[in-house]
Amino acid sequence: xxxxxxxxxxxxxxxxxxxxxxxxxxxxxxxxxxxxxxxxxxxxxxxxxxxxxxxxxxxxxxxxxxxxxxxxxxxxxxxxxxxxxxxxxxxxxxxxxxxxxxxxxxxxxxxxxxxxxxxxxxxxxxxxxxxxxxxxxxxxxxxxxxxxxxxxxxxxxxxxxxxxxxxxxxxxxxxxxxxxxxxxxxxxxxxxxxxxxxxxxxxxxxxxxxxxxxxxxxxxxxxxxxxxxxxxxxxxxxxxxx
Amino acid sequence: xxxxxxxxxxxxxxxxxxxxxxxxxxxxxxxxxxxxxxxxxxxxxxxxxxxxxxxxxxxxxxxxxxxxxxxxxxxxxxxxxxxxxxxxxxxxxxxxxxxxxxxxxxxxxxxxxxxxxxxxxxxxxxxxxxxxxxxxxxxxxxxxxxxxxxxxxxxxxxxxxxxxxxxxxxxxxxxxxxxxxxxxxxxxxxxxxxxxxxxxxxxxxxxxxxxxxxxxxxxxxxxxxxxxxxxxxxxxxxxxxxxxxxxxxxxxxxxxxxxxxxxxxxxxxxxxxxxxxxxxxxxxxxxxxxxxxxxxxxxxxx
Numbered sequence: 001x002x003x004x005x006x007x008x009x010x011x012x013x014x015x016x017x018x019x020x021x022x023x024x025x026x027x028x029x030x031x032x033x034x035x036x037x038x039x040x041x042x043x044x045x046x047x048x049x050x051x052x053x054x055x056x057x058x059x060x061x062x063x064x065x066x067x068x069x070x071x072x073x074x075x076x077x078x079x080x081x082x083x084x085x086x087x088x089x090x091x092x093x094x095x096x097x098x099x100x101x102x103x104x105x106x107x108x109x110x111x112x113x114x115x116x117x118x119x120x121x122x123x124x125x126x127x128x129x130x131x132x133x134x135x136x137x138x139x140x141x142x143x144x145x146x147x148x149x150x151x152x153x154x155x156x157x158x159x160x161x162x163x164x165x166x167x168x169x170x171x172x173x174x175x176x177x178x179x180x181x182x183x184x185x186x187x188x189x190x191x192x193x194x195x196x197x198x199x200x201x202x203x204x205x206x207x208x209x210x211x212x213x214x215x216x217x218x219x220x221x222x223x224x225x226x227x228x229x230x231x232x233x234x235x236x237x238x239x240x241x242x
Numbered sequence: 243x244x245x246x247x248x249x250x251x252x253x254x255x256x257x258x259x260x261x262x263x264x265x266x267x268x269x270x271x272x273x274x275x276x277x278x279x280x281x282x283x284x285x286x287x288x289x290x291x292x293x294x295x296x297x298x299x300x301x302x303x304x305x306x307x308x309x310x311x312x313x314x315x316x317x318x319x320x321x322x323x324x325x326x327x328x329x330x331x332x333x334x335x336x337x338x339x340x341x342x343x344x345x346x347x348x349x350x351x352x353x354x355x356x357x358x359x360x361x362x363x364x365x366x367x368x369x370x371x372x373x374x375x376x377x378x379x380x381x382x383x384x385x386x387x388x389x390x391x392x393x394x395x396x397x398x399x400x401x402x403x404x405x406x407x408x409x410x411x412x413x414x415x416x417x418x419x420x421x422x423x424x425x426x427x428x429x430x431x432x433x434x435x436x437x438x439x440x441x442x443x444x445x446x447x448x449x450x451x452x453x454x455x456x457x458x459x460x461x462x463x464x465x466x467x468x469x470x471x472x473x474x475x476x477x478x479x480x481x482x483x484x485x486x487x488x489x490x491x492x493x494x495x496x497x498x499x500x501x502x503x504x505x506x507x508x509x510x511x512x513x514x515x516x517x518x519x520x521x522x523x524x525x526x527x528x529x530x531x532x533x534x535x536x537x538x539x540x541x542x543x544x
Binding site for chain 2: 151152153154155156157192193195196197198200201223225226227230234
């Protein structure tokens with residue numbers, strides 16, 4: 001082997017080692033960041049806000065699964081995390097964390113190939129981020145009522161737009177029970193409106209999220225048309241036995 | 243073209259190979275004939291253009307395969323009218339309830355394939371049997387990647403039907419390729435067929451007087467969208483015919499005046515007269531909604 005060949009081989013080997021090293025370092029760095037955040041930073045922030053840090057357990061697990069590229073495992077964890085995070089009383093922290101959860105859902109759906117759902121979650125994440133910057137509004141339940149009216153009067157596209165907006169505006173409700181109940185209501189009607197516009201995968205996505213709150217889906221089932229009830233049964237069966 | 247594809251003309255052998263039979267009413271696509279205004283085929287499987295008495299083309303056969311697939315997967319006919327006139331009216335003007343709403347084992351992808359196959363407008367259907375077969379196989383592949391172990395049995399049942407339909411489509415392609423042979427067979431059998439085409443003067447049987455003679459001279463009816471809903475929910479009837487359940491963002495009906503009625507359990511709404519025009523598109527449908535609890539139609543406030 002000539003000296004030139006030896007040098008070239010050494011150069012290639014060096015580049016390969018450097019590239020591998022960078023990738024390893026990047027992974028270690030991501031793991032370290034996630035570990036630091038879940039074990040130290042966020043628990044401190046939660047405690048300072050008077051919130052039980054265990055409320056972040058599902059979000060932390062989901063982010064670990066995302067980092068490990070287990071996207072299908074991450075989605076149900078993130079769906080549960082969305083309802084856990086609603087228990088955070090401090091609005092700014094709640095919205096911050098919801099942004100993280102919706103970003104995670106967007107990332108997972110993009111990786112799974114559900115681009116449409118990924119786009120929707122990314123949009124929600126952005127909107128919640130923007131909402132955090134403004135003061136809480138009053139009379140937000142009007143937005144939900146108008147959207148439900150649109151659904152009842154067969155203005156389904158208006159209903160979808162209104163209900164998506166309601167998911168953001170309802171975060172301004174202070175009382176936990178009222179907020180969660182209204183959000184679940186908005187998600188139910190969003191599922192109905194998606195059903196009317198034949199967006200079945202979105203219906204399922206909403207039902208899976210509602211299942212994370214209430215596996216019986218009682219609230220939604222009560223008002224659901226027969227077609228949505230059939231989907232509810234199917235989602236329940238698949239969530240229990242995926 | 244075969245022109246008379248229907249469930250009773252498909253035979254399945256012990257190995258689940260589907261065979262298309264009875265090419266008795268097949269005609270050469272470009273064969274000049276004075277019978278082009280005659281309605282040929284079986285009404286419940288007939289494409290709208292055939293129901294109008296126009297010759298149709300290969301896409302008319304694909305419509306029939308779509309209807310067979312619908313029936314096989316749901317157990318009910320896509321156009322279930324009690325008499326020939328009603329069936330023809332449904333073929334021409336009513337979109338069947340989506341297969342997925344009748345049988346939940348039908349995947350969204352397969353549902354979409356069926357809907358496209360039985361679209362009223364030939365241009366909106368698959369351009370040929372190969373494209374249809376490919377779409378079916380893709381739908382089966384999507385189902386395979388998304389179906390869990392728990393639904394394996396229903397998946398296999400559905401997949402068998404899909405594969406059978408794909409086999410029929412292959413048979414159609416083969417039929418078109420061997421048309422010269424079929425022409426000789428038909429020429430040698432110059433006698434009325436037991437099913438399908440009958441002379442216009444024939445008594446009522448599977449054939450009906452040719453309403454298409456009039457329709458064929460008119461452009462195909464344009465349709466608009468009616469968005470329907472009800473509280474709590476309801477079956478919807480347009481001009482007395484069922485068109486599915488609420489909520490639906492777009493029930494497609496011909497331009498013109500129609501009556502809409504809702505039924506919830508044993509209660510019926512009053513009839514609601516609507517006039518559907520070209521402005522009533524999927525993006526801007528006419529709306530009709532009835533609140534059974536309040537006993538009134540819901541007015542739109544947009």
